[in-house]
Amino acid sequence: MKKIAITAIFLLCLSVSFAQLLQEKNNFTRQDSLRGSITPEREWWDLTYYHLDIEVKPDQKFISGKNTVQYKVLKPHNRIQIDLQPPLQIEKVIQNGKELSFTSEVNAHFINLVDQQEVNTINSLTVYYKGHPREAKRAPWDGGLSWKKDENGKHFVATSCQGLGASVWWPNKDHMYDEPDSMLISVTNPKDLTNVSNGRLRNLEENDDNTVTSHWFVSNPINNYGVNINIGDYTHFSETYNGEKGALDMDYWVLSDNLEIAKEHFKDAPKMMKAFEHWFGPYPFYEDSFKLVEVPYLGMEHQSSVTYGNQYKKGYLGNDLSGTGWGLKFDFIIIHEAGHEWFANNITYNDAADMWIHEGFTAYSENLFLDYYYGKEASADYVIGTRANIQNDRPLIGQYNVKNEGSSDMYYKGANMLHTLRQLIEDDGLWREILRGLNKEFYHKTVSSLQVENYISRMTDKDLSAFFNQYLRDVRIPTLEYKIENSELQYRYTNIVDGFDMPIQIELNGQSQWLFPNSEWQTTAVTSSKFNVDRDFYIYTKEL
Incomplete structure (x- = not known):
């Protein structure tokens, strides 16, 4: 019941406008081109x-x-x-x-x-x-x-x-x-x-x-x-955070009546800064300071002036979007909207079709915050829990040059894509280097999805084009079909784009190992009928 209520709140807020956009934008107009093209x-x-x-x-x-x-x-x-x-x-x-x-x-x-x-x-x-x-x-x-x-x-x-x-x-x-x-x-x-x-x-x-x-x-x-x-009717308090580039002014502007509760509740802000500087590199706007500003709506990622209206509650207006309990360990708006300082304000999409760069990475930042303070299992619980909010209605990338955003799945499908990618890379040190490298390579720049994709492929020395095409440009989730007969595991992928052959970690024969499926049937010997796919990979499984 709780998960249904949480999902309803979130999807009502984040998805209705996107669904309306889909209905309204089947036929693009000259106004769409004037807004969306150079x-x-x-x-x-x-x-x-x-x-x-x-x-x-x-x-x-x-x-x-x-x-x-x-x-x-x-x-x-x-x-x-x-x-x-x-x-x-x-x-x-x-x-x-x-x-x-x-x-x-x-x-x-x-x-x-x-x-x-x-x-x-x-x-x-x-x-x-x-x-x-x-x-x-x-x-x-x-x-x-x-x-x-x-x-x-x-x-x-x-x-x-x-x-x-x-x-x-x-x-x-x-x-x-x-x-x-x-x-x-x-x-x-x-x-x-x-x-x-x-x-x-x-x-x-x-x-x-x-x-x-x-x-x-x-x-x-x-x-x-x-x-x-x-x-x-604002009042102001502040603190200095000793960050990667030195002293960072962190200022807080709240309604006068909320001063005392804000002083306690906004302790999530320096915690956020510590975690995100670890994962993403230095806060991108030291010269302009960091601010949280109370507003009469939920909040937004305005650069160096992040707006806040989460009613001084943990989670998303007191709810956990993951349904796991981990979402109540932090104030969603402080963590999510401040995460946009790196992905949206520092690295900015140059066409609305690529808005997933903002929302996918920033939704993923929520579980990286948990990873930093509570460990990898907690962060995995959280991001996997958010899969309940994914609709797979439209691709994450919209149509270019007409101000057309992709599906609202860009939040948590985007986050789960990145979580899956982390597993493929295996080396958390390299993964952190990639996240920090993105913010250095594209520092204060506007970018396309392809630039981001190509950077990650280059850093991992892997051709990830089919991977990104699957999760960004297709609505289908890869499905691993399998059956075990006569001490033999037979398996293949369905619902995939051309060339998709993502390796996955599985539990087989009593131990963890890699499996390398593609669109063709393959076989491997087994000594046990116990077979599980690692939950960190965002795929479906189907036993035949």
Whole structure:
């Protein structure tokens, strides 16, 4: 009963939007291409810097302001694409003191440039906008702006926009392949409230109109959906973590009433940092600090400003997604969302079709946290327990160039694929080297699934193409068919892609050994009818 309830909660939250996406996106539109592809109006310029400068009026649920977009010219062009979603409206666009004309196709706005765009020059333009942004319906999955109030009746505002895209609340180059090298976020809000955004607070200005403006500077590349604002009656506490790159500031911003419970509950944060620096390498954003920020929704992986709303409970809102008990040893949101600092914020997919890179590795980080503190058996129990949440409805990789995400199985099928891969590698030292190596090889980069796959194949000196094709691009789970007759084990794989021949560990003849199945029947002598496949391999078995 408990497992059914947990699965229902999780899949309702994580899967409904994906199922809707499947239904809605059987026929892709021009808007899908404008969102999901590197259009001619995007490819000619390289994003270098943003200065987002806005005022937020919670009483009116209104935003107004501007975004200065700085870019390097890669080749001459006279039109640039900036994205902003209705009902927000662009008021004007200025470059070098001149107001520019533009045409709009729903979310995509094509600005006509007057001045010559010379190769290798650094130019900028400023987009002025205003409006009532889309209100989040079920943040963070169906996001936008969450306009809430805390228990004391004070405004409690936050952004969440993964999937929808950052252009749901600010104008930007809304495609994941290109990130600014740095960013300044200036937010004006009522004086009795505090805004917390990404990076470090540079300064705070008190204004004459009973408002305050905070300036947060991000000194590292940042993906657009990772940018956030969080406005509330916050109080702050902090600690210093002595990590692999030295002293790391860890800051916590919580509602004033929750200060004492947060001081105790957030002890999971330095534990997370210790475990993940062990497995993945140094935290990727020392220059920008690490923050946990309380928000009125469950949470999100905003870079250096991880948002938290798990109600100060262990597990996922007090539930264990694995059904094993191990999921109640940690706060799911602290561990999972912070794990995204390495896989999502440091290593970022360059097309939504490859979102499994974010979610598969980060779901897998949950059991690596357990591995670090409780051992391999505990971590195996956990990740194997999460198989109950896998639907095998669609491939983990979606369709490219149309902003199409794969199945929500990218979480726990992705994690179980990686757990299986760890068994194939055998050497945990090499496995840790690969995980750390990924974060070094692709440090602050956007990548494709194939780049990740090829890196792992190269590091293991194995051709893993069929393995990845099976688990990422096919819905079928390999099935080992077998029978034991006349002191002989007969076995083969079914439900597999071409070339799939993954070795597995089995218990046979009273001992553990490797078996090397493929699509053809094979035989081996046995002295016992006792035959078991190691549970760490994500396959099905079928006795004939």
